[in-house]
Amino acid sequence: MGLRQPSTKPVCCKWHIPSQAPSPDPAPSLSLSPASTAGLTGNGATPAGPWLYVHLGFPNLSLTLVHFGATWLGLSLCQALGVFAPKSLRPGQVLPLALSFCGFVVFTNLSLQNNTIGTYQLAKAMTTPAIVAIQTLAYGKTFPLRIKLTLIPITLGVFLNSYYDVKFNFLGIVFATLGVLVTSLYQVWVGAKQHELQVNSMQLLYYQAPMSCAMLFCTVPFFEPVFGEGGIFGPWTLSAVIMVLLSGIIAFMVNLSIYWIIGNTSPVTYNMFGHFKFCITLLGGYILFKDPLSVNQGLGILCTLLGILAYTHFKLGEQEGSKSKLVQRP
Numbered sequence: 001m002g003l004r005q006p007s008t009k010p011v012c013c014k015w016h017i018p019s020q021a022p023s024p025d026p027a028p029s030l031s032l033s034p035a036s037t038a039g040l041t042g043n044g045a046t047p048a049g050p051w052l053y054v055h056l057g058f059p060n061l062s063l064t065l066v067h068f069g070a071t072w073l074g075l076s077l078c079q080a081l082g083v084f085a086p087k088s089l090r091p092g093q094v095l096p097l098a099l100s101f102c103g104f105v106v107f108t109n110l111s112l113q114n115n116t117i118g119t120y121q122l123a124k125a126m127t128t129p130a131i132v133a134i135q136t137l138a139y140g141k142t143f144p145l146r147i148k149l150t151l152i153p154i155t156l157g158v159f160l161n162s163y164y165d166v167k168f169n170f171l172g173i174v175f176a177t178l179g180v181l182v183t184s185l186y187q188v189w190v191g192a193k194q195h196e197l198q199v200n201s202m203q204l205l206y207y208q209a210p211m212s213c214a215m216l217f218c219t220v221p222f223f224e225p226v227f228g229e230g231g232i233f234g235p236w237t238l239s240a241v242i243m244v245l246l247s248g249i250i251a252f253m254v255n256l257s258i259y260w261i262i263g264n265t266s267p268v269t270y271n272m273f274g275h276f277k278f279c280i281t282l283l284g285g286y287i288l289f290k291d292p293l294s295v296n297q298g299l300g301i302l303c304t305l306l307g308i309l310a311y312t313h314f315k316l317g318e319q320e321g322s323k324s325k326l327v328q329r330p
Contacts, residue, residue, distance in 0.1 A: 052247060056240045059224040062232035063244065064105050065216040070248025071255045072209040075202060084202040091211070094204070097193055098211035100186035102219060107179035109223070115172040118165025123176035125158035128271040130184035135267070139192065144318075147268075150311040154275055157304030160296050161282070187267040194263040201259035209255075269315065272308050279304050 052058045079086055112120050129151055135141040159166075194204055225231035236244075262270045279301045285291035 061220050066248050067251030068209050068213045071252045074252035075206045087199050087203045089207050094207045097189045097208050101212045102215045103182040104186045110175040111179040114175050116165045116167050118162030121162045125155050126180045127184050130180050131267045134188050146314050150307045153303045153307035157300040160300030191262045201263050205259050276308050
């Protein structure tokens, strides 16, 4: 079974939005406008991804492959222009990061294929607590209690926004759990490797992008067609090719910004930004596309935004406290 051809239920891949809710119950459906679909994208994805899949049928993993290929080419151009100087790194130092990225992409696809969108979103919200756990247990990082408590309203907000579409099955739970663990590990490593190897976002991505491309190139044939109709080397129109290439340029900037944000802040802060983006896309869908927004969804968005606001307030307070200590030093 490929990622794009399940036999008994609607296709539900990384950027694919099913034409109807998996549940036959007359519960309200998640917002699925062009604005809302962007909220389902994962790391390294661009808002153009859902549009390319829904309207052109361009395969998901293949599009991720194109995006990281474009990122590699973009970084090579930047290096040639003297924007940054590559730092000599051994392949083994970057290999875990590249492997975790490919695992994140594959398990995210499998999670969306085997779960409802609501279940996927709820599982995705568990990435932030998982990151806190990994950094605490593996890296000895401590988080103040008030920071941990901000995760409660955020998780509650995601639950309120998608609880009516939450359904569990064994295979779906397995893929969702693996997806959360690998995604969390990937994001932690994006930040940790920059500090460990003393490299910036461009220098690290310069090595990881081609390695991830090679791995995805070997992975794609197991899940998606390569040649023929619907394959990456299929008979695409010129407009489709142009759109895919343009999305690659956007992906270059998005991937670079992700590495920069995580490297200069933290994986938890990056996840807060992701939650904020999802709330904004839902509100944008309601305001711009007249998507239905239930009372529970509105409360969920409000709850999530309050959690993000509290997190931001506490982090700014920590920064001010650190600055005060530096000023008071003799």
